[in-house]
Amino acid sequence: QEEVKDIVKYAQDRFVTIIPEIEMPGHGVAALASYPWLGCTGGPYEVRKEWGVATEVYCAGSERTFEFLQDVLTEVFALFPSEYIHIGGDECPKDAWKKCPKCQKRIRDNKLKDEYELQSYVIKRMEAFINANGKKMIGWDEILEGGLAKTATVMSWQGVHGGIEAARHGNEVIMSPNSHVYLDFYQSMDRAAEPIAIGGFTDVEKVYSYEPVPTELTADEAKLIRGVQGNIWTEYMPTFSQVQYMALPRIAALAEVAWTKPELKKYSEFVTRVTPMVERYKNLGYNYADHIFSVRGEAVPTEGAKTLTLTLSSVTKGDIRYTTDGSEPIATSTLYTAPISVSGNEQVRALCFVDGQPAGRVYRQDFFVSKAAFQAAELQSKTSTGYHAKGIETLTDGIKGKEAFNDGKWIGTQQDDVVALIDFGTETAFNTAKVGALQEINSWIMIPNAVKVYTSNDGKEFALAGELNNIPTLEGMMKNGLKHLEVKFDEQKARFAKVVVERSKFLPEPDGSQKRPSYLFVDEVEIY
Missing domain, CATH: 2.60.120.1190 (Jelly Rolls)
Known part of the structure; x- marks a missing residue:
C-alpha cells in the first residue's frame, strides 16, 4: 500500500490523476487461481501464461463473489483519491455462466433475459456500491450489453459506435477506439524494421487525424464526450525503453487531439511544433520513434493510362533520393524532383538527405504490375x-x-x-x-x-x-x-x-x- 501511495503522490505532484482499473466480471483468472471459490466450477484454475480472453470468469450467481469484489474496491477507494473507478467489464465470455446452476438461478430469480443481462446485473450492482462510496464508475463499451448502468462512463474501444450509443443514452463517454489511439499497434508498415507488436497500424498522422466527437451526435449529446484516451498495452513490451518508443511522439499527437478544436488542427503545423519536442526527447535520452521524419509515398492510378503515379514527400527540409531496383538510396542516388511514373514491376526505395546525411528512415514500396493491374x-x-x-x-x-x-x-x-x-x-x-x-x-x-x-x-x-x-x-x-x-x-x-x-x-x-x-x-x- 505504501508503494501505491507513493505512486499516487508522484502523479499528483505533476497534476496527474491515477484511475485504478479492477477488472470484473472477466479477466480475473489470477484471482480465481488464488481463490477458486470465486469461479463457477470451484477450480482448480491456473494463472494464464499468455495474454488473451479466458472463459473462466467470476461466478455471478454467488454472493461471495460480490463480497470479495466489494472488499477489494473498499481497499482501492482508500488508496486512490480519484473521482473515478474503472471496473473493466470487457471481454467476458458467458460459457461458464450458461453451465452454472447458481448463475442460472440468479437469472431466473431476477427475471433476466439471458447471460448478457446477467452481466448487466453485475455491472449495475457494482455501480450502486461504487456510487454509495462517493465514486463514479467507468467501464469498457461491453457494459452496454444487456442494458447500460445509469451513471456509468463508457470507454469506447471497439470503434466509435459504443460511444455514440452511450451518449444517446445520456451517459458520459471517453473515446478510445482501437482504430486510431492504440499505441501498442505498429507505427510503420515496414514491420521487419520494428520491434514485435500486437499487430495493426497507427502512425503519428493517423493518431492526429482522429476527432473524438462523432458528427452523428447532437450538440447536447456531444457535450457528453468527456475526452480521449490512448492505450498502450504492454504484452509485447519487455522494457520501459520500448514503451517510450511506442509512445513518443504519438502521445504528443494525441495531446493535440484532446485539446484542439477540429477546425484548428493542421498536421503540417503539428509537425513544426513536434520537431523541437523531439529534440527534447533526444536531449533527455528518451527512446523515441523517428518515422515522422521519413519519406512518405502515395501511389495512385494515372488518369487515362495503365500506370501508377508515385508522389514522394518529407517534412524534413532536404533532398529526397531514390532508386527503383530495390537498392538502398545514397546521397548520389537519383534526386526526386517530380512524381514518378510506375509501369512495371519496380522496387522503389527513397530516403531524405540533409547536407548529405540521411534523415529518417528508408521508404520502401514494391510494385507488381500484372495482367490484372488497372483492368x-x-x-x-x-x-x-x-x-x-x-x-x-x-x-x-x-x-x-x-x-x-x-x-x-x-x-x-x-x-x-x-x-x-x-x-x-x-x-x-x-x-x-x-x-x-x-x-x-x-x-x-x-x-x-x-x-x-x-x-x-x-x-x-x-x-x-x-x-x-x-x-x-x-x-x-x-x-x-x-x-x-x-x-x-x-x-x-x-x-x-x-x-x-x-x-x-x-x-x-x-x-x-x-x-x-x-x-x-x-x-x-x-x-x-
Whole structure:
C-alpha cells in the first residue's frame, strides 16, 4: 500500500490523476487461481501464461463473489483519491455462466433475459456500491450489453459506435477506439524494421487525424464526450525503453487531439511544433520513434493510362533520393524532383538527405504490375464496415498490402468469400494467379481455406481453371503474418478471370470448438 501511495503522490505532484482499473466480471483468472471459490466450477484454475480472453470468469450467481469484489474496491477507494473507478467489464465470455446452476438461478430469480443481462446485473450492482462510496464508475463499451448502468462512463474501444450509443443514452463517454489511439499497434508498415507488436497500424498522422466527437451526435449529446484516451498495452513490451518508443511522439499527437478544436488542427503545423519536442526527447535520452521524419509515398492510378503515379514527400527540409531496383538510396542516388511514373514491376526505395546525411528512415514500396493491374474489374462480394478500402481498385492497383490489416490496402470481410472478376478487354493468355492474404489471430483474421480461378469468354459461363485447397494456417495460435498464395494451371486464353478466395469460417479455439466467425483480408490479385 505504501508503494501505491507513493505512486499516487508522484502523479499528483505533476497534476496527474491515477484511475485504478479492477477488472470484473472477466479477466480475473489470477484471482480465481488464488481463490477458486470465486469461479463457477470451484477450480482448480491456473494463472494464464499468455495474454488473451479466458472463459473462466467470476461466478455471478454467488454472493461471495460480490463480497470479495466489494472488499477489494473498499481497499482501492482508500488508496486512490480519484473521482473515478474503472471496473473493466470487457471481454467476458458467458460459457461458464450458461453451465452454472447458481448463475442460472440468479437469472431466473431476477427475471433476466439471458447471460448478457446477467452481466448487466453485475455491472449495475457494482455501480450502486461504487456510487454509495462517493465514486463514479467507468467501464469498457461491453457494459452496454444487456442494458447500460445509469451513471456509468463508457470507454469506447471497439470503434466509435459504443460511444455514440452511450451518449444517446445520456451517459458520459471517453473515446478510445482501437482504430486510431492504440499505441501498442505498429507505427510503420515496414514491420521487419520494428520491434514485435500486437499487430495493426497507427502512425503519428493517423493518431492526429482522429476527432473524438462523432458528427452523428447532437450538440447536447456531444457535450457528453468527456475526452480521449490512448492505450498502450504492454504484452509485447519487455522494457520501459520500448514503451517510450511506442509512445513518443504519438502521445504528443494525441495531446493535440484532446485539446484542439477540429477546425484548428493542421498536421503540417503539428509537425513544426513536434520537431523541437523531439529534440527534447533526444536531449533527455528518451527512446523515441523517428518515422515522422521519413519519406512518405502515395501511389495512385494515372488518369487515362495503365500506370501508377508515385508522389514522394518529407517534412524534413532536404533532398529526397531514390532508386527503383530495390537498392538502398545514397546521397548520389537519383534526386526526386517530380512524381514518378510506375509501369512495371519496380522496387522503389527513397530516403531524405540533409547536407548529405540521411534523415529518417528508408521508404520502401514494391510494385507488381500484372495482367490484372488497372483492368476493368468488379468486386462481386460484400466487405465488412471499415474494410472496403478503395473497393476493387485495391485488388488491382499494383500495390501489395503489407502486414497491417488497417493500412487501407486490404479488403476485409467477416461474412463472405472475396470474389474478384477481371475483364482483360480481349482474349488474354495466362497460367498463374496470385493473391495476398493475412493471418492475425488476435484480430480474428485467418488465412483462407482455398483460392479458385475460373475463366470465361462471355462473362456468363465460367469454367474452373485451377484451385489451391486446404491452405495451411501459419503455425501457432498467436502467429501473425502475410502469405502470398499462388495457383498454377494449364495456359488459358480468355477475356475474363474470376478469382474466388474462400474464407475460413471460424477461428480455431483451444478446445477445438468453432465459436467466433473469422475475418478474411485479401489484397492484390495478380494474373500472369
